[in-house]
Amino acid sequence: MAQMTNKRENVPNMQKPKLIAIAVFDGCQILDATGPAQAFATANALSGRALFDVRLVAAAPGQIATNGGMRLLAEPLPRTCHTALVAGGDEMAVTAAMSDRGLRKWIVAQSKSAKRLGSVCSGAFVLAAAGVLDGRRAATHWAGADTLAKMFPDIAVDRDAIYVEDGKIWTSAGITTGIDMALAMVAQDHGRTLAAKVARQLVVYMHRPGHQSQFSAPLELQSRGGARLERLAAWAEGRLHETLDAPSLAEQAGMSLRNFHRHMKATLNATPKRWVEDLRLARARALLESSGQDLAQIARAAGFSGPDHLIKTFDRRLGLTPGAYRRLHAAKTPLERERRPQ
DNA sequence: CGAGCGAGCCGCCACG
DNA sequence: CACGTGGCGGCTCGCT
Numbered sequence: 258m259a260q261m262t263n264k265r266e267n268v269p270n271m272q273k274p275k276l277i278a279i280a281v282f283d284g285c286q287i288l289d290a291t292g293p294a295q296a297f298a299t300a301n302a303l304s305g306r307a308l309f310d311v312r313l314v315a316a317a318p319g320q321i322a323t324n325g326g327m328r329l330l331a332e333p334l335p336r337t338c339h340t341a342l343v344a345g346g347d348e349m350a351v352t353a354a355m356s357d358r359g360l361r362k363w364i365v366a367q368s369k370s371a372k373r374l375g376s377v378c379s380g381a382f383v384l385a386a387a388g389v390l391d392g393r394r395a396a397t398h399w400a401g402a403d404t405l406a407k408m409f410p411d412i413a414v415d416r417d418a419i420y421v422e423d424g425k426i427w428t429s430a431g432i433t434t435g436i437d438m439a440l441a442m443v444a445q446d447h448g449r450t451l452a453a454k455v456a457r458q459l460v461v462y463m464h465r466p467g468h469q470s471q472f473s474a475p476l477e478l479q480s481r482g483g484a485r486l487e488r489l490a491a492w493a494e495g496r497l498h499e500t501l502d503a504p505s506l507a508e509q510a511g512m513s514l515r516n517f518h519r520h521m522k523a524t525l526n527a528t529p530k531r532w533v534e535d536l537r538l539a540r541a542r543a544l545l546e547s548s549g550q551d552l553a554q555i556a557r558a559a560g561f562s563g564p565d566h567l568i569k570t571f572d573r574r575l576g577l578t579p580g581a582y583r584r585l586h587a588a589k590t591p592l593e594r595e596r597r598p599q
Numbered sequence: 600c601g602a603g604c605g606a607g608c609c610g611c612c613a614c615g
Numbered sequence: 616c617a618c619g620t621g622g623c624g625g626c627t628c629g630c631t
Contacts, residue, residue, distance in 0.1 A: 372609080503607065503608090513621050514621085514622090515609090515621055515623095516620055518608070518609075524606095528607075529607080529608090530608085570627095602631105604625080604629105605628105605629100605630090605631105606627105607628085608628095609624105609626090610623105610624095612621105612622095613620100613621085614620080614629105615620085
């Protein structure tokens, strides 16, 4: 009878709020911390319950200067929590965080005791330095993906993913993808319906379309390949519409096929076919951004066999269609775009 | 959407 | 013997 009058006690999901500890440090990226924090806080607000207890924490608690200049107030690192997250930041700050013994010890401890351990953006480097990403798949900001893979060969770096969940270890890509990851955590704990409501409230996607690589600068890696490959790139870019198979590239580079493969792998971490595809994608992206040509023209100019080949390749590499890419990245102003005939 | 095919990739070893 | 190079062959993966 007492139970009947006090229904609240019977609701199954009345457990204690889950402690979400977001670790910050001087020079960290403010959105890495506040984005996920807001997602969890909005989940509380929309559900009308205290599902999450979100706290900013630091090895050196107190005022934390973010890389944008604003300050955060951080509590001491908690001994235990449900979910431990580590923010990213600029290179100097992350390097310092990577060698912070207190933070490192805390991460190792949380990798055992917490239900989830995660990072946002370059926070992956801090997790990696603590050794908790070894043998795992992981994501980080696209600009840091190659460096992470090189510094920590035991990590399978996913350059495209918005976020990666590998067991209890979660890593997210650049900055705002921390929100995407937090949404997935909300979904894991309290269902997709609530997560979708939070996404709507924050005006973000529940499932963000595409891969993060669509934002990276095409072919920034060319300069790393040395003069030999740079000349080859220039040669190839002049004949993108031709076949450009591996044997002819090797011949042009003055190497055997086998050795050419090795050099591509060693200097650019690429394969001949993949590299040519990179060149063609870069050309197609540039044309989509700044020309009004239709897909057939662009496909031909970039060396694809036709529009469908272009569409397939875009889907596989960037996770969206050429048309969607153009709408996202076209240099035209919104006014110009509206001027098209109805 | 699945099966079959061929180009491409890479482990391995031989060579200088 | 270390190191850079080349060729063979099996296997994978993406296209038709």
